[in-house]
Amino acid sequence: MLFFVGLWVLPGMSHAEDGQASIYLNDNKLGGSDSSKVEIINKSVMIPIRMVAEEMGYTVGWEQKTGTVTIQQNGTVIKMVINDNNALVDNQSVVLDNAPVIKSKTTLVPLRFVGEQFGLQVSWDNKTKTASLKQLSGSGGESQPPTGSGNAGQGEEGTIDQGLAQISGISFSENRLLVATSSSVTPRVFTMSGPDRIVVDLPNTEFAANFGKDLNVQASGSLQVTDYPLVSQIRYALFSTDPSTVRIVIDMNEVTGYKVTQEGTSLLIVDLNHDTNDLDPEIPEAPLPETPDAGTGTGSGSGKKIVVLDAGHGAHDGGAVGVTGKLEKDFTLSLTLKIEALLQNNSNIEVIMTRDGDTYPELVERAKIANNANADIFISVHANSVAGAPSASGTETYYKKSEDKALADIIHKHMVKATGLKDRKVKSANLSVLRNTDMPAALLEVGFLSNKAEEAILFDQDFQDRVAQSIADGIKEYLKL
Ligand SMILES: [Zn+2]
Incomplete structure:
Protein backbone atom coordinates (compact mmCIF):
# COMPACT_ATOMS: atom_id res chain seq x y z
CA MET A 1 0.00 0.00 0.00
CA LEU A 136 -9.80 1.15 20.49
CA SER A 137 -10.79 -2.48 20.21
CA GLY A 138 -12.22 -4.43 23.09
CA SER A 139 -14.07 -3.20 26.13
CA GLY A 140 -11.79 -0.30 26.92
CA GLY A 141 -12.12 1.20 23.47
CA GLU A 142 -14.00 4.18 22.23
CA SER A 143 -15.08 2.76 18.94
CA GLN A 144 -18.63 3.31 17.89
CA PRO A 145 -20.32 0.04 17.09
CA PRO A 146 -22.88 0.49 14.37
CA THR A 147 -26.53 0.66 15.24
CA GLY A 148 -27.98 -2.78 15.36
CA SER A 149 -24.68 -4.53 14.85
CA GLY A 150 -23.79 -7.81 16.43
CA ASN A 151 -20.78 -8.75 18.48
CA ALA A 152 -18.22 -6.01 17.96
CA GLY A 153 -15.32 -8.33 18.60
CA GLN A 154 -16.41 -10.91 16.09
CA GLY A 155 -13.59 -12.48 14.19
CA GLU A 156 -10.91 -10.29 15.70
CA GLU A 157 -9.16 -13.23 17.28
CA GLY A 158 -9.31 -15.10 14.01
CA THR A 159 -11.28 -17.87 15.63
CA ILE A 160 -14.34 -17.46 13.47
CA ASP A 161 -13.55 -18.87 10.09
CA GLN A 162 -15.81 -17.04 7.70
CA GLY A 163 -15.31 -15.67 4.23
CA LEU A 164 -14.17 -12.11 3.85
CA ALA A 165 -16.78 -9.51 3.01
CA GLN A 166 -16.04 -7.83 -0.32
CA ILE A 167 -16.00 -4.05 -0.56
CA SER A 168 -17.64 -3.30 -3.89
CA GLY A 169 -18.00 0.46 -3.66
CA ILE A 170 -17.03 3.53 -1.64
CA SER A 171 -18.79 6.81 -2.29
CA PHE A 172 -19.64 10.09 -0.65
CA SER A 173 -23.01 11.72 -1.10
CA GLU A 174 -25.09 14.22 0.90
CA ASN A 175 -22.43 14.26 3.62
CA ARG A 176 -22.53 10.50 4.03
CA LEU A 177 -19.82 7.94 3.42
CA LEU A 178 -21.46 4.95 1.76
CA VAL A 179 -19.68 1.61 1.70
CA ALA A 180 -21.22 -1.22 -0.28
CA THR A 181 -20.30 -4.69 0.97
CA SER A 182 -21.10 -8.24 -0.07
CA SER A 183 -22.10 -9.20 3.45
CA SER A 184 -22.42 -7.73 6.91
CA VAL A 185 -19.33 -6.05 8.37
CA THR A 186 -18.51 -4.94 11.89
CA PRO A 187 -16.73 -1.62 11.51
CA ARG A 188 -14.53 0.12 14.03
CA VAL A 189 -14.98 3.85 13.65
CA PHE A 190 -12.90 6.38 15.54
CA THR A 191 -11.54 9.87 15.20
CA MET A 192 -7.98 11.07 15.09
CA SER A 193 -6.78 14.63 15.26
CA GLY A 194 -3.98 16.69 13.76
CA PRO A 195 -5.33 16.80 11.06
CA ASP A 196 -8.86 15.81 11.97
CA ARG A 197 -10.10 12.64 10.41
CA ILE A 198 -12.57 9.85 10.91
CA VAL A 199 -11.12 6.38 10.51
CA VAL A 200 -13.33 3.48 9.48
CA ASP A 201 -11.69 0.07 9.86
CA LEU A 202 -13.50 -2.87 8.31
CA PRO A 203 -12.03 -6.10 9.70
CA ASN A 204 -12.46 -9.28 7.66
CA THR A 205 -12.98 -7.41 4.42
CA GLU A 206 -11.14 -7.04 1.14
CA PHE A 207 -11.69 -5.09 -2.06
CA ALA A 208 -13.90 -6.89 -4.56
CA ALA A 209 -12.13 -7.88 -7.77
CA ASN A 210 -14.21 -5.36 -9.70
CA PHE A 211 -13.77 -2.53 -7.20
CA GLY A 212 -13.28 0.84 -8.92
CA LYS A 213 -10.95 0.73 -11.88
CA ASP A 214 -8.95 3.55 -10.30
CA LEU A 215 -7.80 1.26 -7.52
CA ASN A 216 -4.06 1.13 -7.98
CA VAL A 217 -1.89 -1.95 -7.70
CA GLN A 218 -1.13 -1.24 -4.08
CA ALA A 219 -4.84 -1.52 -3.36
CA SER A 220 -5.28 2.04 -2.23
CA GLY A 221 -6.95 5.09 -3.63
CA SER A 222 -8.77 8.26 -2.81
CA LEU A 223 -11.85 10.26 -3.64
CA GLN A 224 -11.55 14.02 -3.80
CA VAL A 225 -14.54 15.66 -2.16
CA THR A 226 -15.33 19.14 -3.42
CA ASP A 227 -18.97 19.81 -2.69
CA TYR A 228 -18.98 19.26 1.04
CA PRO A 229 -17.02 21.84 3.01
CA LEU A 230 -16.60 19.53 6.01
CA VAL A 231 -14.58 16.97 4.08
CA SER A 232 -11.46 17.30 1.94
CA GLN A 233 -11.01 13.75 0.74
CA ILE A 234 -11.66 10.08 1.36
CA ARG A 235 -8.69 7.69 1.34
CA TYR A 236 -8.91 3.93 1.36
CA ALA A 237 -6.44 1.09 1.45
CA LEU A 238 -6.00 -2.51 2.38
CA PHE A 239 -4.64 -1.66 5.80
CA SER A 240 -3.75 -5.05 7.15
CA THR A 241 -3.78 -8.61 5.87
CA ASP A 242 -4.20 -10.40 9.19
CA PRO A 243 -7.05 -10.04 9.64
CA SER A 244 -7.64 -8.65 6.18
CA THR A 245 -8.81 -5.12 6.95
CA VAL A 246 -9.81 -2.29 4.65
CA ARG A 247 -9.30 1.13 6.19
CA ILE A 248 -11.18 4.19 4.99
CA VAL A 249 -10.08 7.60 6.22
CA ILE A 250 -12.33 10.66 5.93
CA ASP A 251 -10.06 13.72 5.99
CA MET A 252 -12.03 16.51 7.63
CA ASN A 253 -11.71 20.26 7.21
CA GLU A 254 -13.81 20.69 10.31
CA VAL A 255 -14.65 18.46 13.25
CA THR A 256 -18.12 17.00 13.10
CA GLY A 257 -20.16 14.35 14.78
CA TYR A 258 -21.14 11.24 12.91
CA LYS A 259 -23.45 8.30 13.12
CA VAL A 260 -22.78 4.79 11.86
CA THR A 261 -25.68 2.74 10.55
CA GLN A 262 -26.13 -0.32 8.41
CA GLU A 263 -28.87 -0.93 5.92
CA GLY A 264 -29.43 -4.62 5.55
CA THR A 265 -26.18 -6.51 5.22
CA SER A 266 -24.80 -4.68 2.22
CA LEU A 267 -24.62 -0.97 2.96
CA LEU A 268 -22.63 0.74 5.70
CA ILE A 269 -23.29 4.45 6.21
CA VAL A 270 -21.17 6.92 8.15
CA ASP A 271 -23.41 9.95 8.27
CA LEU A 272 -21.67 13.25 8.99
CA ASN A 273 -24.95 15.14 9.23
CA HIS A 274 -24.65 15.24 12.97
CA ASP A 275 -23.44 17.99 15.24
CA THR A 276 -20.30 17.63 17.28
CA ASN A 277 -21.11 16.62 20.85
CA ASP A 278 -24.32 15.19 19.56
CA LEU A 279 -23.46 11.94 17.90
CA ASP A 280 -26.96 10.61 17.85
CA PRO A 281 -29.37 13.49 18.01
CA GLU A 282 -32.91 12.62 18.83
CA ILE A 283 -34.91 15.39 17.35
CA PRO A 284 -38.06 15.73 19.38
CA GLU A 285 -41.39 15.78 17.69
CA ALA A 286 -42.87 19.22 17.58
CA PRO A 287 -44.92 19.57 20.75
CA LEU A 288 -47.78 20.96 18.71
CA PRO A 289 -48.30 19.96 15.11
CA GLU A 290 -47.80 22.78 12.67
CA THR A 291 -51.20 24.28 12.04
CA PRO A 292 -50.73 26.92 9.40
CA ASP A 293 -53.50 29.43 9.18
CA ALA A 294 -54.59 29.18 5.60
CA GLY A 295 -56.77 32.25 5.71
CA THR A 296 -54.46 35.04 6.72
CA GLY A 297 -51.16 34.25 5.12
CA THR A 298 -47.97 34.74 7.04
CA GLY A 299 -45.43 35.22 4.31
CA SER A 300 -46.40 38.05 2.05
CA GLY A 301 -48.56 41.10 2.13
CA SER A 302 -50.61 39.63 -0.69
CA GLY A 303 -51.96 36.92 1.59
CA LYS A 304 -50.39 34.29 -0.64
CA LYS A 305 -48.42 31.41 0.77
CA ILE A 306 -44.80 31.58 -0.30
CA VAL A 307 -43.26 28.28 -1.37
CA VAL A 308 -39.53 28.14 -2.10
CA LEU A 309 -38.50 25.31 -4.41
CA ASP A 310 -34.84 24.35 -4.48
CA ALA A 311 -33.48 22.21 -7.31
CA GLY A 312 -30.44 20.53 -5.77
CA HIS A 313 -26.92 21.12 -7.13
CA GLY A 314 -26.38 22.96 -10.46
CA ALA A 315 -23.65 24.31 -12.73
CA HIS A 316 -20.23 22.91 -11.70
CA ASP A 317 -21.93 20.73 -9.08
CA GLY A 318 -23.60 17.97 -11.06
CA GLY A 319 -24.62 16.07 -7.93
CA ALA A 320 -24.88 12.31 -8.27
CA VAL A 321 -24.01 10.72 -11.61
CA GLY A 322 -26.38 8.04 -12.85
CA VAL A 323 -25.48 4.63 -14.21
CA THR A 324 -25.57 5.91 -17.79
CA GLY A 325 -24.06 9.27 -16.89
CA LYS A 326 -27.19 11.32 -16.37
CA LEU A 327 -26.74 14.06 -13.77
CA GLU A 328 -28.69 14.71 -10.60
CA LYS A 329 -28.66 18.47 -11.26
CA ASP A 330 -30.65 17.96 -14.48
CA PHE A 331 -33.19 15.70 -12.79
CA THR A 332 -33.71 18.09 -9.90
CA LEU A 333 -34.21 21.11 -12.17
CA SER A 334 -36.62 19.30 -14.47
CA LEU A 335 -38.76 18.01 -11.60
CA THR A 336 -38.70 21.31 -9.73
CA LEU A 337 -39.83 23.26 -12.81
CA LYS A 338 -42.79 20.87 -13.10
CA ILE A 339 -43.73 21.43 -9.45
CA GLU A 340 -43.49 25.18 -10.02
CA ALA A 341 -45.82 24.98 -13.03
CA LEU A 342 -48.40 23.02 -11.03
CA LEU A 343 -48.31 25.37 -8.03
CA GLN A 344 -48.62 28.44 -10.22
CA ASN A 345 -52.12 27.26 -11.08
CA ASN A 346 -53.08 28.04 -7.51
CA SER A 347 -53.81 31.71 -6.92
CA ASN A 348 -53.07 31.34 -3.20
CA ILE A 349 -49.47 30.30 -3.77
CA GLU A 350 -46.45 32.32 -4.79
CA VAL A 351 -43.49 30.20 -5.90
CA ILE A 352 -39.87 31.28 -5.59
CA MET A 353 -37.16 29.19 -7.24
CA THR A 354 -33.61 29.14 -5.84
CA ARG A 355 -32.54 28.42 -9.41
CA ASP A 356 -34.43 28.03 -12.67
CA GLY A 357 -31.45 27.30 -14.88
CA ASP A 358 -28.07 25.62 -14.71
CA THR A 359 -26.66 27.81 -11.96
CA TYR A 360 -25.27 27.10 -8.51
CA PRO A 361 -26.43 29.26 -5.63
CA GLU A 362 -24.38 28.40 -2.52
CA LEU A 363 -26.25 26.29 0.02
CA VAL A 364 -26.46 29.12 2.56
CA GLU A 365 -27.65 31.41 -0.22
CA ARG A 366 -30.54 29.03 -0.98
CA ALA A 367 -31.68 29.20 2.63
CA LYS A 368 -31.24 32.96 2.63
CA ILE A 369 -33.51 33.35 -0.40
CA ALA A 370 -36.27 31.65 1.58
CA ASN A 371 -35.56 33.54 4.81
CA ASN A 372 -35.48 36.93 3.07
CA ALA A 373 -38.76 36.17 1.31
CA ASN A 374 -40.30 35.20 4.65
CA ALA A 375 -41.36 31.99 2.94
CA ASP A 376 -43.88 29.61 4.46
CA ILE A 377 -42.13 26.43 3.38
CA PHE A 378 -38.91 25.31 1.68
CA ILE A 379 -38.63 22.15 -0.44
CA SER A 380 -35.29 20.89 -1.75
CA VAL A 381 -35.33 18.26 -4.51
CA HIS A 382 -32.55 15.67 -4.88
CA ALA A 383 -31.81 12.15 -6.12
CA ASN A 384 -29.72 9.55 -4.33
CA SER A 385 -26.68 7.57 -5.35
CA VAL A 386 -24.50 4.91 -3.82
CA ALA A 387 -21.49 3.37 -5.54
CA GLY A 388 -21.17 -0.38 -5.67
CA ALA A 389 -24.71 -1.11 -4.53
CA PRO A 390 -26.63 -1.13 -7.80
CA SER A 391 -29.73 -2.52 -6.15
CA ALA A 392 -30.09 0.24 -3.53
CA SER A 393 -33.42 1.86 -4.25
CA GLY A 394 -36.26 3.89 -2.92
CA THR A 395 -37.66 7.23 -1.88
CA GLU A 396 -36.71 9.06 1.30
CA THR A 397 -37.34 12.47 2.84
CA TYR A 398 -35.17 14.41 5.26
CA TYR A 399 -36.01 16.93 7.95
CA LYS A 400 -33.90 18.68 10.57
CA LYS A 401 -35.83 21.17 12.70
CA SER A 402 -38.75 19.98 14.76
CA GLU A 403 -41.08 22.17 12.71
CA ASP A 404 -39.88 20.40 9.55
CA LYS A 405 -41.26 17.03 10.55
CA ALA A 406 -44.95 17.59 9.81
CA LEU A 407 -44.12 18.99 6.37
CA ALA A 408 -41.72 16.12 5.60
CA ASP A 409 -44.30 13.53 6.67
CA ILE A 410 -47.04 14.94 4.44
CA ILE A 411 -44.84 15.39 1.35
CA HIS A 412 -43.32 11.94 1.81
CA LYS A 413 -46.73 10.30 2.13
CA HIS A 414 -47.79 11.69 -1.24
CA MET A 415 -44.44 11.25 -2.98
CA VAL A 416 -43.82 7.61 -2.04
CA LYS A 417 -47.25 6.71 -3.44
CA ALA A 418 -46.42 8.41 -6.73
CA THR A 419 -42.93 6.96 -7.18
CA GLY A 420 -44.07 3.45 -6.33
CA LEU A 421 -40.51 2.83 -5.12
CA LYS A 422 -39.36 1.31 -1.85
CA ASP A 423 -40.36 3.47 1.12
CA ARG A 424 -37.12 4.51 2.81
CA LYS A 425 -39.08 6.65 5.25
CA VAL A 426 -38.69 10.11 6.71
CA LYS A 427 -35.32 10.63 8.39
CA SER A 428 -33.57 13.40 10.24
CA ALA A 429 -30.30 14.89 9.00
CA ASN A 430 -28.41 18.06 9.75
CA LEU A 431 -28.33 19.28 6.16
CA SER A 432 -27.39 22.87 5.41
CA VAL A 433 -30.58 23.96 3.68
CA LEU A 434 -32.71 22.41 6.42
CA ARG A 435 -30.63 23.83 9.24
CA ASN A 436 -30.37 27.35 7.86
CA THR A 437 -33.98 27.92 6.85
CA ASP A 438 -36.23 29.71 9.33
CA MET A 439 -39.39 27.98 8.13
CA PRO A 440 -40.52 24.34 7.83
CA ALA A 441 -38.28 22.66 5.25
CA ALA A 442 -37.87 19.20 3.74
CA LEU A 443 -35.28 17.62 1.46
CA LEU A 444 -36.56 14.96 -0.93
CA GLU A 445 -34.45 12.10 -2.28
CA VAL A 446 -36.81 10.85 -4.95
CA GLY A 447 -34.88 7.73 -6.04
CA PHE A 448 -31.44 6.29 -6.83
CA LEU A 449 -29.53 7.34 -9.93
CA SER A 450 -27.05 4.56 -9.15
CA ASN A 451 -29.82 2.03 -9.72
CA LYS A 452 -30.18 1.43 -13.46
CA ALA A 453 -33.93 0.95 -13.42
CA GLU A 454 -34.46 3.95 -11.17
CA GLU A 455 -32.19 6.19 -13.23
CA ALA A 456 -34.32 5.41 -16.26
CA ILE A 457 -37.58 6.06 -14.47
CA LEU A 458 -36.33 9.26 -12.78
CA PHE A 459 -35.76 10.81 -16.21
CA ASP A 460 -39.08 9.56 -17.59
CA GLN A 461 -41.37 12.53 -18.23
CA ASP A 462 -44.57 10.75 -17.18
CA PHE A 463 -42.91 9.66 -13.94
CA GLN A 464 -41.71 13.21 -13.29
CA ASP A 465 -45.20 14.61 -13.99
CA ARG A 466 -46.70 12.15 -11.53
CA VAL A 467 -44.13 12.86 -8.81
CA ALA A 468 -44.38 16.63 -9.34
CA GLN A 469 -48.15 16.37 -8.91
CA SER A 470 -47.73 14.38 -5.69
CA ILE A 471 -45.31 16.92 -4.24
CA ALA A 472 -47.63 19.77 -5.22
CA ASP A 473 -50.51 17.88 -3.58
CA GLY A 474 -48.44 17.44 -0.42
CA ILE A 475 -47.57 21.13 -0.34
CA LYS A 476 -51.23 22.08 -0.73
CA GLU A 477 -52.34 19.64 1.96
CA TYR A 478 -49.73 21.01 4.35
CA LEU A 479 -50.73 24.60 3.61
CA LYS A 480 -54.41 23.61 3.82
CA LEU A 481 -55.06 25.03 0.37
ZN1 LIG B 1 -28.26 15.83 -4.11
Missing part, protein backbone atom coordinates in the same frame (compact mmCIF):
# COMPACT_ATOMS: atom_id res chain seq x y z
CA LEU A 2 1.33 3.40 -0.88
CA PHE A 3 -0.10 5.50 1.86
CA PHE A 4 0.87 9.15 1.84
CA VAL A 5 0.09 10.87 5.07
CA GLY A 6 0.12 14.64 5.25
CA LEU A 7 2.06 16.80 7.63
CA TRP A 8 0.80 16.73 11.13
CA VAL A 9 0.72 20.43 11.68
CA LEU A 10 1.04 21.57 15.23
CA PRO A 11 1.56 25.30 15.00
CA GLY A 12 3.52 27.16 17.59
CA MET A 13 5.07 24.13 19.18
CA SER A 14 8.58 23.97 20.43
CA HIS A 15 10.69 21.03 21.39
CA ALA A 16 9.49 19.25 24.45
CA GLU A 17 12.09 19.73 27.06
CA ASP A 18 13.83 16.82 28.65
CA GLY A 19 12.06 15.47 31.66
CA GLN A 20 8.73 17.10 30.82
CA ALA A 21 7.09 14.85 28.30
CA SER A 22 5.16 11.75 29.20
CA ILE A 23 3.37 9.00 27.32
CA TYR A 24 0.13 7.36 28.30
CA LEU A 25 -1.02 4.07 26.83
CA ASN A 26 -4.65 3.26 27.61
CA ASP A 27 -4.52 5.85 30.41
CA ASN A 28 -1.50 4.20 32.04
CA LYS A 29 1.60 6.33 32.21
CA LEU A 30 4.53 4.53 30.68
CA GLY A 31 7.54 4.58 32.92
CA GLY A 32 11.20 4.22 32.13
CA SER A 33 13.74 6.74 31.06
CA ASP A 34 12.52 6.64 27.45
CA SER A 35 9.27 8.32 28.31
CA SER A 36 10.94 11.69 28.60
CA LYS A 37 12.37 11.46 25.12
CA VAL A 38 9.32 12.65 23.18
CA GLU A 39 10.45 15.24 20.65
CA ILE A 40 8.79 17.57 18.20
CA ILE A 41 10.59 17.36 14.88
CA ASN A 42 9.32 19.27 11.85
CA LYS A 43 6.02 19.76 13.67
CA SER A 44 5.54 16.01 14.17
CA VAL A 45 5.39 14.45 17.60
CA MET A 46 8.03 11.70 17.71
CA ILE A 47 7.84 8.96 20.32
CA PRO A 48 10.18 6.14 21.38
CA ILE A 49 8.90 3.18 19.38
CA ARG A 50 10.49 0.37 21.35
CA MET A 51 8.84 1.24 24.61
CA VAL A 52 5.39 1.65 23.10
CA ALA A 53 5.55 -1.43 20.88
CA GLU A 54 6.85 -3.67 23.64
CA GLU A 55 4.23 -2.36 26.02
CA MET A 56 1.64 -3.51 23.50
CA GLY A 57 3.16 -6.97 23.28
CA TYR A 58 4.68 -6.60 19.83
CA THR A 59 8.05 -7.99 18.92
CA VAL A 60 10.66 -5.35 18.22
CA GLY A 61 13.89 -6.10 16.39
CA TRP A 62 16.87 -3.89 15.60
CA GLU A 63 19.51 -4.36 12.95
CA GLN A 64 22.48 -2.16 13.70
CA LYS A 65 24.17 -2.49 10.30
CA THR A 66 21.26 -1.14 8.25
CA GLY A 67 19.62 0.91 10.98
CA THR A 68 16.39 -1.05 10.56
CA VAL A 69 13.68 -1.35 13.20
CA THR A 70 11.32 -4.28 12.70
CA ILE A 71 8.02 -4.54 14.52
CA GLN A 72 5.88 -7.63 14.28
CA GLN A 73 2.27 -7.60 15.30
CA ASN A 74 -0.22 -10.36 14.53
CA GLY A 75 1.57 -11.38 11.36
CA THR A 76 2.03 -7.85 10.08
CA VAL A 77 5.65 -6.76 9.72
CA ILE A 78 6.57 -3.09 9.86
CA LYS A 79 10.09 -2.09 8.86
CA MET A 80 11.47 1.39 9.38
CA VAL A 81 14.94 2.63 8.61
CA ILE A 82 16.62 5.43 10.51
CA ASN A 83 16.64 8.69 8.52
CA ASP A 84 14.46 7.18 5.78
CA ASN A 85 10.94 8.49 5.12
CA ASN A 86 9.85 5.25 3.53
CA ALA A 87 8.65 2.49 5.80
CA LEU A 88 7.51 -0.94 4.74
CA VAL A 89 4.30 -2.46 6.02
CA ASP A 90 4.11 -6.07 4.84
CA ASN A 91 6.60 -5.17 2.11
CA GLN A 92 4.46 -2.31 0.88
CA SER A 93 5.74 1.23 0.96
CA VAL A 94 4.33 3.72 3.44
CA VAL A 95 5.53 7.33 3.40
CA LEU A 96 6.15 8.82 6.83
CA ASP A 97 5.70 12.47 7.82
CA ASN A 98 9.16 12.29 9.32
CA ALA A 99 11.92 9.74 9.08
CA PRO A 100 12.67 7.80 12.27
CA VAL A 101 15.66 9.21 14.12
CA ILE A 102 17.92 8.10 16.92
CA LYS A 103 18.23 10.47 19.85
CA SER A 104 20.19 9.46 22.92
CA LYS A 105 20.25 5.83 21.73
CA THR A 106 16.45 5.79 21.42
CA THR A 107 14.60 5.34 18.14
CA LEU A 108 11.88 7.94 17.70
CA VAL A 109 9.08 7.57 15.14
CA PRO A 110 6.08 9.79 14.33
CA LEU A 111 3.26 9.32 16.84
CA ARG A 112 0.71 9.52 14.07
CA PHE A 113 2.29 6.65 12.14
CA VAL A 114 2.22 4.50 15.25
CA GLY A 115 -1.45 5.30 15.69
CA GLU A 116 -2.36 4.51 12.11
CA GLN A 117 -0.42 1.28 11.97
CA PHE A 118 -1.48 -0.06 15.34
CA GLY A 119 -5.08 1.17 15.18
CA LEU A 120 -4.62 3.50 18.13
CA GLN A 121 -6.30 6.77 18.85
CA VAL A 122 -3.46 9.21 19.39
CA SER A 123 -3.40 12.73 20.75
CA TRP A 124 -0.86 15.23 21.93
CA ASP A 125 -1.43 17.80 24.65
CA ASN A 126 1.08 20.54 24.05
CA LYS A 127 0.45 22.20 27.42
CA THR A 128 1.30 19.16 29.48
CA LYS A 129 3.61 17.66 26.81
CA THR A 130 1.65 14.46 27.00
CA ALA A 131 1.31 11.92 24.20
CA SER A 132 -1.70 9.69 24.67
CA LEU A 133 -2.33 6.41 22.87
CA LYS A 134 -5.49 4.42 23.24
CA GLN A 135 -6.35 0.99 21.96
